[in-house]
Amino acid sequence: MSRPRDPAAPGGISTPSGQAAPPVPPSRSMPPEPLAHRLAAPLGIAAALAAAAVCIGAVDPNEPGHYPACPLLRHTGLYCPGCGGLRGVHALAHGDLVTALGANALAVVGYAAFAVFWAGWLVRALRAVPAVPAASARGLRPGHWWALGGLVLLFTVVRNLPFGSALIP
Template identity: 40%
Template sequence: MAPLLVAGLGAGALVLLHLRDPHEEGSYGICPVYALTGWYCPGCGGLRAMHNLTEGRLIDSLHSNILALPLVLAFALWVGDWTIRAWRGRTMRLPSIGLSTAWAVPALFVVYSVLRNTPWGTWLTPV
């Protein structure tokens, strides 16, 4: 039951993002990190990226936030695995990750955040 609830919440969020365009200024507020520092955080452009995905505009989605698509795919795989395990009567387990992955993912977010705020990373800034 819980996996279906989580999947339903994810689908509901996608429907909301499809119906209410985050490209319109002020529709979802402003990123607090950007408001306080003027820097783009790793999540900046994520709502626009998801909106573009719901409209089938993959390239526009990648221009808004290049990390959004891989994160959504990982979430979908995780919920799918959780659903299958629940259906078969197995307990839910968190995916096991190695120590190198545990360090690499936050490092990726830090490098991505710094790079998108430099003159060389302007192609990573949200559109």
């Protein structure tokens, strides 16, 4: 059942009582947040990570006693996927990519991937592009997350086998 058309009403549609429908305001998009608000989160994360990198660069994790030992390594003798990550950050802070890759190649690749995602986040914030959920923004479906988890598991298993000794920090 359609409503009768009223040429005097906006859009030519009348209400069930026969009165003209109230005018519909033009759709307006919300003005973007101020630049400082948009940049607060990405720049805050960058500042926190830079401070951590400076701290790890200044205090060598290769010297015993500065950082706690990995509990998995300490109690089982097995290397977790994060073992060598601090040594990798220390080497990167000193510009030594080869040593960082030798300490934990997976962590170094993860640091690079995070830097790319962070740069995209910063660009979106600068351009005032509306925020979207992180997984959909980067096209990561559940299958991608399972594949990433499988890669971390494979890395962990291989680095603890005799033929994977090159992956030991």
